[in-house]
Amino acid sequence: MTETLAPEIDSRDPASFPWSVFHHRHPVLIERVANALPRPSAQRDALDALLVESTSGVVTAPDVESLRHEPWPWWRPEYRGVPWGETPFLWAESYFYRRILDAVDYFVPGPWRGIDPYAPTKAAELAGHPVDEELAALDDLATRPLDEQWDALVRSSLWGNRADLSFQAGPSAGTGVGGVIADQTPAFRALLHDRPAGAVHLIADNAGRELLPDLILLDHLLDAGLATSVVLHVKPHPYYVSDATPADVLAAIARLGAAEGRASAVGERLAGFVRAGRLELRAHEFFCGPLPYQAMPADLRAQFAEAALTISKGDLNYRRLVGDRLWHPTAPFAELTAHFPGPVVALRTLKCDVAVGLSAATVEALDATGKAWRTTGEYAVVHVRA
Template identity: 45%
Template sequence: MSSEPPVFTIGAEGSFPWQVFHERHPELVRRLLDTHPYGPAQRSAVTELLESTLNGVVPPPPEHWADRPLWLDWDRGHFATPWSQAPFLWAESYFYRCLLDAVGYFTTGVDLFGPFKTAELQDPALDNDFAWITETTFDTALTAALYGNKADLGFQLIAGRADTTTHPPLLADDSAHLHRFLLDHAPLRVTFVVDNAGRELLSDLILAGHLLDTGMANEVVLHVKPYPYFTSDATFTDVGDCLRRLRKLPGATGDRLHHAAAEGTLSIRTHPFHAAPLSFADMPADLAAEFATGLTIFKGDLNYRRLVGDRDWDPTASFQDAVAYLPAPIAALRTLKSEVVLGLTPTTFQDLEPNWRTSGHHALIQTANLPTRR
């Protein structure tokens, strides 16, 4: 693209990125220290990290980081400069990597966000909330996968518990086009770049199961984070936990997916770049090759930011143009919880509340690189 808008940074007081660092992160740290029996060294490292992000400079990756070469490669001149000057996406990603080091994750292997994820899966309301699973259609499964993104544990730190039952009209709705594409090109390999664990991942798995059961997909690949990330982002462990929980819900979706995994038609993968602080436009060739076959579904707010670039886009800018670098058809399913959005018509958002981009009330389903609508 010839002229891209500026990236969001965290320095403007009162802005959404500023609120994430000055309100969400302190609350996250408070809950982590209240939940885990961390010792003095870990507690000191966590509080020093938080203070650094608010008033200090970005520390370079220490020598003991196994992924230090990656972070040196992902740097864009931000190490040893004030956190307040760093791009929002870059700074947020690096904060979580530093947080893992502060609590000793790579020594203990203990998911610092694990207790929050476990509590969500143990919620007794899950059985009632997923009662519809016995009558799954494409629309119900797609809608559940979309609005499961409301149940983002990081977002809930400052926004309260997400309401996943009432929804205003979609700001963009390519669902019919997506369904038609799947029917016309079945069976396809469908890749999910998943977002959150818990309710959202359960819904993603139900959608994956529906695509396999109906023959729209002959293979489903789930791409997860390589380590705990952004409070509730899904890892290998979370997929296993959700598959086991799904087997206890009504219907046989969980059993069928367990069988699909045994057959190899459902698989789980990761890549270091899934935790990179950069746009997917910068992804390495081996990851791009993963998205070059069939359809790739990018779930959630963070993946949307990485799809189009975490920039101050005009909401009417072309979503298709922004993701034209991708090698094959894609769909984005996302609840808006950050300021980035493209592909809307002016009348879509002219009467919305002032914070419509970040409130978590609005959602969209967008497609790109699909054949022209019939």
């Protein structure tokens, strides 16, 4: 199998991107979480201790009681006592974010239970002026030919993945757009336009400025009759910084409804689709774990098996879909996603080391630039496995 040829990514090398995430990005995130709300000193101390542990110590276990609601052995006991950098990066990064929730008493009965530590940052982004400008552009889009509208909606959802609040905290964040380096948009279109309409599932990534174009795309699928129903999979509770939860979806629909012009109509339609059951929110616990989708539980696998098409959004979902491994960038996307129970489309901007499904010529050209093209967020892919 291809998987045996690619080692899992870890963060032990100080010159690696994963190492920079733990040592450069995470301190910024910890500071934001600590200062966004007037936290008691015990929470601030717990956040500081987590940062020290994850950058210079070994993995320790959180309070066992706080993990009791999670039904899978995600937080691997064999990694406890092991240096963080020597554990798989996907696991370590996920565990870091899980431990943030413990540090801020998210699961503990009391006044801080259920308070999203990233809510202030999410709310500020959603209310920002750039969102007003992006939503106003919908009015112009409505005047274009249908094919142009489709391409624009897909590109908006694709590049919306750059609006990742954890990515923005890192020094590797790019400012330009390098382009779509693997583009199977025509195959994506054919799956929806050239077949009878069915249920479409979308695995969401980030809230705010990424979730808005995702919702607009889903509204188009329902309004144009390209999907009979839509299932939007989100996180059941906060996970990575800007990951979308049910509350974030409702906030985004309200933001659309409160806008002017076409955006307002989209928001009203989406609210109606939710009421009618044509747009359904689901929040499986598996989405807040460090396992690849190949290891998804049977009940979630059955949900995707019933879908006419599943759209996977973003970098983390991509890593879980193909495996967080050092694949050769020409490794076939279709082969690495053969485990997924049904047709799948991946819309992703590149913000980590994982890269697959590229042509040899594209890889050669990107390597020749001398840029860290895998991690800057300047390049994107649209991959399809029908």
